[in-house]
Amino acid sequence: MLTMAQPGDDELLSAAVEAARRGRAEGGIPIGAVLAVDGRVLATGWNKRVQLGSAIRHGETDCLENAGRLPASVYARATMVTTLSPCDMCTGAILLYRIPRVVIGENRTFLGGEDLLRSRGVEVVVLDDDRCTGLMRDFIAEQPSLWNEDIGVEG
Amino acid sequence: MLTMAQPGDDELLSAAVEAARRGRAEGGIPIGAVLAVDGRVLATGWNKRVQLGSAIRHGETDCLENAGRLPASVYARATMVTTLSPCDMCTGAILLYRIPRVVIGENRTFLGGEDLLRSRGVEVVVLDDDRCTGLMRDFIAEQPSLWNEDIGVEG
Numbered sequence: 001m002l003t004m005a006q007p008g009d010d011e012l013l014s015a016a017v018e019a020a021r022r023g024r025a026e027g028g029i030p031i032g033a034v035l036a037v038d039g040r041v042l043a044t045g046w047n048k049r050v051q052l053g054s055a056i057r058h059g060e061t062d063c064l065e066n067a068g069r070l071p072a073s074v075y076a077r078a079t080m081v082t083t084l085s086p087c088d089m090c091t092g093a094i095l096l097y098r099i100p101r102v103v104i105g106e107n108r109t110f111l112g113g114e115d116l117l118r119s120r121g122v123e124v125v126v127l128d129d130d131r132c133t134g135l136m137r138d139f140i141a142e143q144p145s146l147w148n149e150d151i152g153v154e155g
Numbered sequence: 156m157l158t159m160a161q162p163g164d165d166e167l168l169s170a171a172v173e174a175a176r177r178g179r180a181e182g183g184i185p186i187g188a189v190l191a192v193d194g195r196v197l198a199t200g201w202n203k204r205v206q207l208g209s210a211i212r213h214g215e216t217d218c219l220e221n222a223g224r225l226p227a228s229v230y231a232r233a234t235m236v237t238t239l240s241p242c243d244m245c246t247g248a249i250l251l252y253r254i255p256r257v258v259i260g261e262n263r264t265f266l267g268g269e270d271l272l273r274s275r276g277v278e279v280v281v282l283d284d285d286r287c288t289g290l291m292r293d294f295i296a297e298q299p300s301l302w303n304e305d306i307g308v309e310g
Contacts (some may be wrong), residue, residue: 069209072303092243
């Protein structure tokens with residue numbers, strides 16, 4: 001399976017980083033995502049735990065929600081681009097909709113369900129992007145308990 | 156691991172069935188869920204794909220959303236009760252929040268991530284309830300393409 005970055009991945013990740021920054025500017029958790037279809041951004045999302053008091057609006061799920069109801073044939077041509085390795089819930093959402101490719105900004109801060117995605121045939125690309133790592137490092141230093149809440153950990 | 160029904164499970168499932176019926180009465184997909192903590196219903200949810208045009212509001216995730224932001228210590232005492240075996244996304248949401256017990260109405264219509272839940276230490280109880288099976292049988296006979304959309308399948 002090809003697991004290398006493709007032309008356009010950097011630009012899509014930049015859009016996800018922009019979404020993460022917007023979330024942080026709103027007082028939220030700086031994780032952003034875009035759903036790209038045929039190389040173009042179809043929808044953008046960012047974590048809205050703080051903004052909406054939401055337990056399920058992570059970057060990826062917010063992006064899927066903003067994309068609306070789509071036929072399976074569209075998901076089949078999609079790439080989920082996210083600034084941070086997807087948690088169990090977002091991993092499951094990607095699997096539910098059979099999205100075949102996931103581009104991840106970084107997995108140093110948090111390693112999600114990448115192995116499960118690969119075991120189910122999803123192509124996973126990790127770009128190890130300094131902007132993504134920096135956003136999470138600064139956020140966790142400022143609000144460690146909010147971060148723990150978002151990944152289901154006490155404290 | 157104990158994987159037997161406990162006193163109170165039937166009553167909790169009845170609340171989830173009631174939620175599923177309410178969703179169907181709204182024109183939606185008849186899958187409902189309740190989040191029980193210390194044996195009492197903390198939150199109720201049902202699939203809102205049709206009602207909200209939502210790609211992520213399944214029974215279980217809608218229930219988690221309605222429960223709001225909770226500390227990990229509450230999820231640790233919770234049971235997710237759902238009328239239908241949880242899809243990959245809802246399986247992942249249960250794992251994210253480390254909910255230790257899942258009670259499932261039926262898994263004849265659809266078998267979700269039960270093995271993954273068990274492999275991560277979650278207790279899974281399947282009640283094989285005729286009300287749940289009947290709701291889905293009637294719904295799928297009436298709207299097969301809507302059901303396929305909800306599980307990410309074309310058609």
